[in-house]
Amino acid sequence: MEKTIYQGKFTWLDVTQPHKIQLLDIASKFNLHAYTVQDCLEPDHLPKFEIDGLARFIIVRIYNPKELETPHSVQDLTSKLRTDITITIHRLPQPYFEEIEKKYLVPGHTMTPCDVATHIIWHAVNSYLAPAQYLDDEVDKIESAIFARHTRGKFEEKLYHLRRMISVNKKLLILTESVIDEVYRDTKSNPFIQDLKDLNLKLHSNYEHIHEDVSNLLNIYISISAHKTNEVMKVLTIFSVFFYAAHFYRGHLWDELQIHARITTQMGISGQSATHAGDYCGHLHLVQTQKVDVI
Template sequence: MIQTVTDKFKYPFEWLDIMEPSDEELKSVTEKYDLHESSINDWLQIDHLPKYEDVGSYTFIIFRIHAENAASEADTVTELTDKVAIFMNAKTVITLHKKQWSGPESIKKNQIDQHECKNTHHLVNEIIKSCLATYEVSSAKLTRDIEYYEENMFLKNRKPSLLEGLYYLRRKVEVTRRIIMLSHDIIEKMDAPTHSNTFTRDTRDLYVRLTNIYDTLFENMNQLVMIYFSISSQRTNEIVRVLTVFSVFFMPLTFIVGIYGMNFDFMPELRLRLGYPAVMILMGAITFGIYVWFKRRGWL
């Protein structure tokens, strides 16, 4: 579907927004605006990473935006992000994407109709800023998810799926952070000295802020995973400690029972009238003594 967001008769530039074009539409646009075949091939690759490239008569940019409805177990580039291709020259901007994206409508309403976009470079800068903003929304959700897992771990309300959830959460943070890092070249080119202005510096500031946010999230996730294994190890040690205490209690009792279970003919204690109660009292005294000793040592 080809949508003309702005036309060259009313605005200083033309902006075509194309969502999931058919083969005929793609061929028509390619021929009309003289788009290079390599650029189209790059856009057709669903997992292509961000790039900035000067292709003769136009500039070609691939930017990845965060998917609006990513699944809870999404952990790959194609599952977490959607691709937006941008073709820009002095008079025309073409954006290509395969999924619904609210950027064009928002930019037209808040920037173009307010006469804030004077040229195509300014427009593309606003497009990239809109793409970056999708990661800001995602960072807030990731922060809430990290707090949820942190609370569950420290309150000892562990669920069977906790470790699996931590894995997917860490993957989300790692993949998203990597995509943002790979977009650095685009931000640098847009805010180059020859094009730098207040608007491009705002985009750079947003990029720097997102980079810091996702760096912090990545560090927090690594610490959270380490804390999880540390708590698991501590709980295992607690279980081993309890089992060790039980074994210490029963070791002397088992020793006594082992001796009197050997059934030798010449064991005088076996024929004593008070032999049985004496052994039971001895076992009780040993158990009580072990308990008092453990208590004084602080092991119970």
């Protein structure tokens, strides 16, 4: 779907969920390179900046706030800038386009295609703020659960999942920083451009800090789990040694009594004494059987 958001000193053309033929028509109409425009169809394309003749081609990634738990819930936003036209191409509607139009593209405001691109990139970078807060809260919850003695659970999968999300977002912010540097290399700095750079740096630092927290927490959790396993093995070893010693002593005593009974019989002890010895051995045999049952 094509929509003209602004028509004045320059034109802002917005294209939502285009197909390949539509993109080729746009490339032909505005004298753009077909291969460059087709990059818009790649769902996993990384942020980049390149110059195509008189046009500047920008790809940034926007985080979808409706799917905070999905590590790849980002969509690409492509902008082609010229002095006379700005073309934005994306898969999903972008509500903040209307905000930019109502706030800045009104009489009394002097806007250029570069200014529009600055606002678009700012909103793209700012979309990573909510995921950073969500990830930070999740790390705090898991940390509290790990150190709570009454809580039991396995957190390896959750921690690895969070670390993957953080790593992906951090890499996208690093690549976006390169795009920002290229876009404004020859542009005189202004407060809004500086605010954009500061925001990107702040979020990158936040993700770096959260990534370190997750890595440290994962190492601590693995250490605690290993310590608990070692304690259990120590207890099992102690019980095993105790029962082995008791069994060995009982068997050795029974053998000694059997030998003693045979020796006394062979030496001609009276039948009464032998009977007493046999009763005594039988009594010990009963005790041994009872011990086995108890154990």
